[in-house]
Amino acid sequence: MVDLTWTLSLVLVTIFMPSQTAGLNETILSAKPFLPPESPCPIGEFPCGNSSVCLEQSKQCDGEEDCENGADERNCGDHTGWGHDFDKIVPVPGWGVYQPPRADICLLPDVPAPCNCSHETRVYCDGKGLHAVPSDIPINTTKLYVQDNSITVVMNASFVNYTKLETLNLQRNNIRVIQRSAFKGLRNLKKLYLNHNFLEMLDPFTFEDLRNLTWLYLDDNRIITLQHQTFIGLQSLFWLDLRKNRISHLRGEAFCEDMPSLRWMELDQNRIERLCPEMFAGCANLTILRLRNNSITSITRRALDTLTGLEDLDLSWNQIREFPDAAFKNMQVLLSLNVSMNPTKRLQLDLLDGLANLTSLDLRGLTINNISYRLFRNLKNLNFIYFSQFRYCGFAPHVRSCKPNTDGISSFENLLANVILRMAVWVVAILICLGNTSVMIGRTVMKQENKVHSLFIRNLCASDLIMGIYLLIIGSKDHVYRDVYNQYAQEWKQSYSCHITGFFGMLSAEVTVLLLTYMSVERFLCVVFPYRESHPNVRQAGTVIAIIWITGLTLAALPFTSSTYFGNFYGSNGVCFPLHLHEPYGAGWEYSAFIFLGINFTSLTIILCAYIGMFISIHRTRRSVKSPLSLLSDMSFAKRFFFIVLTDSMVWIPITVMKFMALTNAPISGSLYAWIVIFILPINSAINPILYSLTTRTFTNMLGNLVEKTPFRPVKAKCTTDGGHRDEVSATTGTTGLSLKHARYYRGKRSQSETESSMSVATTSPLATVHTPDVSVATVDGEMTVRFSKFSLDSVPELPSHEEEDWDFGYGISDICTISCGKRLVTTICEHSVSDNTFVESGQKCEEIAEERQETTCGETETTGL
Numbered sequence: 084m085v086d087l088t089w090t091l092s093l094v095l096v097t098i099f100m101p102s103q104t105a106g107l108n109e110t111i112l113s114a115k116p117f118l119p120p121e122s123p124c125p126i127g128e129f130p131c132g133n134s135s136v137c138l139e140q141s142k143q144c145d146g147e148e149d150c151e152n153g154a155d156e157r158n159c160g161d162h163t164g165w166g167h168d169f170d171k172i173v174p175v176p177g178w179g180v181y182q183p184p185r186a187d188i189c190l191l192p193d194v195p196a197p198c199n200c201s202h203e204t205r206v207y208c209d210g211k212g213l214h215a216v217p218s219d220i221p222i223n224t225t226k227l228y229v230q231d232n233s234i235t236v237v238m239n240a241s242f243v244n245y246t247k248l249e250t251l252n253l254q255r256n257n258i259r260v261i262q263r264s265a266f267k268g269l270r271n272l273k274k275l276y277l278n279h280n281f282l283e284m285l286d287p288f289t290f291e292d293l294r295n296l297t298w299l300y301l302d303d304n305r306i307i308t309l310q311h312q313t314f315i316g317l318q319s320l321f322w323l324d325l326r327k328n329r330i331s332h333l334r335g336e337a338f339c340e341d342m343p344s345l346r347w348m349e350l351d352q353n354r355i356e357r358l359c360p361e362m363f364a365g366c367a368n369l370t371i372l373r374l375r376n377n378s379i380t381s382i383t384r385r386a387l388d389t390l391t392g393l394e395d396l397d398l399s400w401n402q403i404r405e406f407p408d409a410a411f412k413n414m415q416v417l418l419s420l421n422v423s424m425n426p427t428k429r430l431q432l433d434l435l436d437g438l439a440n441l442t443s444l445d446l447r448g449l450t451i452n453n454i455s456y457r458l459f460r461n462l463k464n465l466n467f468i469y470f471s472q473f474r475y476c477g478f479a480p481h482v483r484s485c486k487p488n489t490d491g492i493s494s495f496e497n498l499l500a501n502v503i504l505r506m507a508v509w510v511v512a513i514l515i516c517l518g519n520t521s522v523m524i525g526r527t528v529m530k531q532e533n534k535v536h537s538l539f540i541r542n543l544c545a546s547d548l549i550m551g552i553y554l555l556i557i558g559s560k561d562h563v564y565r566d567v568y569n570q571y572a573q574e575w576k577q578s579y580s581c582h583i584t585g586f587f588g589m590l591s592a593e594v595t596v597l598l599l600t601y602m603s604v605e606r607f608l609c610v611v612f613p614y615r616e617s618h619p620n621v622r623q624a625g626t627v628i629a630i631i632w633i634t635g636l637t638l639a640a641l642p643f644t645s646s647t648y649f650g651n652f653y654g655s656n657g658v659c660f661p662l663h664l665h666e667p668y669g670a671g672w673e674y675s676a677f678i679f680l681g682i683n684f685t686s687l688t689i690i691l692c693a694y695i696g697m698f699i700s701i702h703r704t705r706r707s708v709k710s711p712l713s714l715l716s717d718m719s720f721a722k723r724f725f726f727i728v729l730t731d732s733m734v735w736i737p738i739t740v741m742k743f744m745a746l747t748n749a750p751i752s753g754s755l756y757a758w759i760v761i762f763i764l765p766i767n768s769a770i771n772p773i774l775y776s777l778t779t780r781t782f783t784n785m786l787g788n789l790v791e792k793t794p795f796r797p798v799k800a801k802c803t804t805d806g807g808h809r810d811e812v813s814a815t816t817g818t819t820g821l822s823l824k825h826a827r828y829y830r831g832k833r834s835q836s837e838t839e840s841s842m843s844v845a846t847t848s849p850l851a852t853v854h855t856p857d858v859s860v861a862t863v864d865g866e867m868t869v870r871f872s873k874f875s876l877d878s879v880p881e882l883p884s885h886e887e888e889d890w891d892f893g894y895g896i897s898d899i900c901t902i903s904c905g906k907r908l909v910t911t912i913c914e915h916s917v918s919d920n921t922f923v924e925s926g927q928k929c930e931e932i933a934e935e936r937q938e939t940t941c942g943e944t945e946t947t948g949l
Contacts, residue, residue, distance in 0.1 A: 106570040129483055130154075143483050143686070159484070161443050161467045191221040197780055208232070209252075210528045216241045220314035230276070237261045243268035243704040252276040256298070258921075261285065276296040278324070281305055288344035291316035302349065309333065312343045326373075332362075339366035352399075358386040367391050375421075376400040388413045399423040399445065406430065412437035419447030423469070424448035432457045443467040446475070448667055460628060473520050487576035488663055491754035493657040495569040496613040498561040500753065504761050508558040511765050518772035519544040535624045540775055543598050547633075554765060556584045558657050566655070576654035585653030586639045588660045588764075595767055599731065600686040601627060603693040610692055610697045638678065642671060651673070655660035658760045662738065665756065667745035672692050679742045687735040694727060708856050730770045823841055 124130055124137035131137070131150030143161035155444035189200035195217060198208040204225040208217055213232040220227060222244050234256040242248060248269055258280040266272070272293050282304040290296065290313075297319055306328040314320070320342045330353040348369060355377040363369070366389055390396070391413050403425040411417065417438050430451055435441070441462055447469050451458075459465065459479045469484045476482075478632060490862045496499035497507065523544045526537045560580075564571050575581055605619070619627065642652035642661070650670030653659045663675045736742040738759060745752055 085322055086457075090530045093739065125540075126408050132157075138558075163482075167232075191223055192222060195219045203228075205426055220245065223247055226252075229257065230254045232256050233599060235259050237265040240267055241265050246271060248272055250274045252275075253280070255279040257281060259283070261289055263288055263635040270295060272296050274300075276300045278302045278304070283307060284579070285310070285313045287312040289315060293317060295319050298322045298324075300324045302328070304328050306330060309338060314338050317342045317345075319344050321345065322347045322349075325353070326347045330355050331355060334361055334364075339363065339369065343368065347371040347374045350377070353377050355379055356381075358382045360386050360388065363387065363389050365389070368855055369393060370396040373397045374401070378499050379403055381405070382407055384408070387411065390717060395419045395517070397421045398424070399448075401425055403427060406434055408433070409437065410434065415439060417441055419443040419445075421445040422449070427451070429453045430458060435459065436461045438462060439464065441465055445469045446472045450666060451475065451701065452670055458742060474572070474576065475578070477569060480569060490656060491752060492757040492760075493568060493766055494710060496566050497577075497763075498557070498564050498568050498657045499755060499757065503758050505548055505558075505561055507630040508561070508761050511723065511761060511769060512551045512554035512558060515547060515554065515768045519548040519551065522772045522775075523548070530747075532622050535619060538621065539598065539602055540630065542632075543595065543602075543771055543775065546591050546594040546598060547771050549587050550595070550765050550768035553591060554761070555767055556580075557760075560584075570743045572657065576659070577651060577652075577656065581659040582643070582653045585644075585659035585661060588760075589639040589653075589678075590635050591768065592764065593638050593678070594631060594773070596683055596686045596735070597631045597634060598628075599767070599771075600689050601631065607693040607697050611700050625644060643672070656756065658757065660760050660764070662756065662759065664741055664745045667742075667748070676742065676746065679738055683735050683741045688740075689733055690727075690731050695928075730766055730774065733767050750889065872931065 110261075112604060128137040129143060132154035136150065144156060148156050166745070171537070184203045186201050188203050190203045191200050191206065194200040194206055195260055196638075197211045198206050198217060198220070200206055204223060205228070206220055206224045206226070206230045209228045213229065213234060215234060216237065218241075224245060226450055227245070227248060227250070231254075234253065235258060237253070237258060237260070239262045242251070242265070249271055251269070251274070254276040255278075258277065259282065261282065263278075263286045266275075266289070270292055273295055275293065278300040279302075283306060285301075285306065287310055290299070294316055296317055299317070299320055299322065301873055302324045303326065306325065307330065309330065312332070314323075321344060323338070323345060325351045326417070330350065333350075333355070338348075346364070346369065348371070351373050352375070355374065356379060357909050358374075358379060358381075360383065363386075369390060370392060372390065372393060372395070375397045376399070379398065380403065381541070383401065384407045386407075387393075387410060394416055396411075396414070396417060396419070399421045400423070401420070404427060406422075406427070411420070413433065415437060415844075417453075417781070418440060420435075420438065420441060424447065428448050428451070430449075432451065432455065435444075435458060439461065442464050444462070444465060445465070448471050448924040455474055456478050459468075459482070462482075465479070467484045467486075468476075468479050469486050470476060471487075473487050473493065475497070476488070479485055488495060489500050492498075492500065497505065499505045523541050526541050526544075560575065565573065609618075642649040648671060651662050652671045652674075654897035655661060655663060655666060655669060661671070661675050662679065663669055663672055666672075678767055678846045732788060741751055741755065741759070765798050
């Protein structure tokens, strides 16, 4: 038999175990927090400008000025990257400060139809259905717009006379071919738009005459490869846009060597699969490189070494699983690095060591199993860092701005971010501990006729009590780390205390659900098959309970067996519970899914089916008996069954749904996690004592007897005579010390003891004395005394007996029945079996007797254990 002793010993181990104890993963825990040596403030705090006043990380850039000089709200926007200042270097219309010409003035003579002129020297031929470039455009035109036409081929010398042309827009045509000398003569051209066409290749020397071109748009075409000398002549080109093409391979000599001024290159949404050293040969002047949303799976060693002048690198939304050692070591001027949304699981601890000037780092979407302080140790100028998980921010406390700044559970200040949760955790924990402790004590000190049932209830309370202890530990840690949580976040989540706390939560949840499942199945069998030959006795019940506890302990302890697979399984969040909604595919995710989607959801389904089956069986029984109390009894059963199923459903249906949503990458609010752990998960633990003990008649009566210090409890039974008068019956046992209404506990037993009972009945009409073989009824001045001369409980039909105790979940109802038969009043003991829909009196069906005697009214009934 499992009792409270081992539970208390586990609690003492956790409460007195220091949170500073090293965690399970030696590799992760060996690194110490890093703080740049030049900082005058302690870890997690930052100076208010040039003053000596320090302010914690959580108050930086929060919209409120906490420093007297307002320094905490300055430079809060992440404007890192060369792109934000590009318009200052290459001013163009619409970017930066620009004064456009007047739209109502045209300085060009003889503009051919269907084109029109505006803004002094601009010619607009867009959307006119042209199949070729117009040949009679005025030679002084500076901007020519021929987009949205049907041009398929740009012929040689199409623009040879337009030497003053600065902007040429040919986008959204059907251009498939550009002949080699198509742009000959455009020596002053600065911007060329060839995007949104059907180009598959570009011939060498196509742009040979475009020596002043600074912007070239080739995005959204079908270009597969870039040939050698394709871009020769583009000596002034700053911007090259090759997005949304079909490029799978690059050679540096194909573009960088021919474009010495190239600073910004867009290669997003192509088909590049691998980065090699030859791709960026000669690209030392390249400042911004975008390789977002390609199919890059690997980066070879030294592939990026030639990009020494790079300030902004975007490798996000690729398939990079591993970065080579020192991949970024030569990028000493890099300011912004984005490697988000890659399937990377590990980062070399020295991967970022060469990035001394890095100010913005985006790691969103990465599951970094080996994350540690060491990874960010040399990033002394890092001001902005982005993760998908708030818990990673604890590894970069020296970074001024870390996003996200909460996971819905914790914040930089507190383990429990929400003030309601901080109060509720104590309330729920105390209710659980008080309710389950009172039931355990009550069922231990009070004598129970049904020891098997009591044994299960006590173990259920022990399991629920552990959940209360789990919440008490979380509440105490929240109090200890109040306002300074981020400084100790990783220390707490990686400590043995957090792992043991999570172990308690998992153990309680699994043992509770397994106990409820077994109890529901056994009840179902008792109700539907009450005369089956085998029922569990105390020894068998103890064996089942021991197996359940061993199973729960195994399930909860298994994550301690392999740090390689499970990682920091219990320390994935501040409350140490491994539901893993924020990181559904993190270390050990299959095991977490097996527990919550496999075991627990299956158990819920079994419980639901069992109670539905029980209610259907009981309803059919009541309906066939046709008793006046059948409807009220059905309502009582239905309400209790409803609340039992409801509480189980309220716990596991939301958890199952959200776990499934997390595995499908559906968006889940971060705050839901904390509400699940503090409110939803402990529902069973808080309500089980009420449903299974505190509201049952047996427990309340026994508790009342204990308080009143007397074994005699008056029993009131309402009887109806054939004359319509109601009689009040008060009965007590004469020799056993038990009220007659508890005679139900003796059904199915052969007791040789004889029981005498006296009954005083107050009635308004005198009745004659009636003699029966075992019962005598007499009336004296309106008082009728019914005495059972000598009757034995052997006369009650036998049900299967089990040693000294009867296995009873309370569905067979034994009542003291008063039967009015004409002018005779006969009191007898009836057994109502809900399985075969019969009343039994001395081997006869009670409903047959009721038909003869016209009416049956049963006294007070009791249903225990529901």
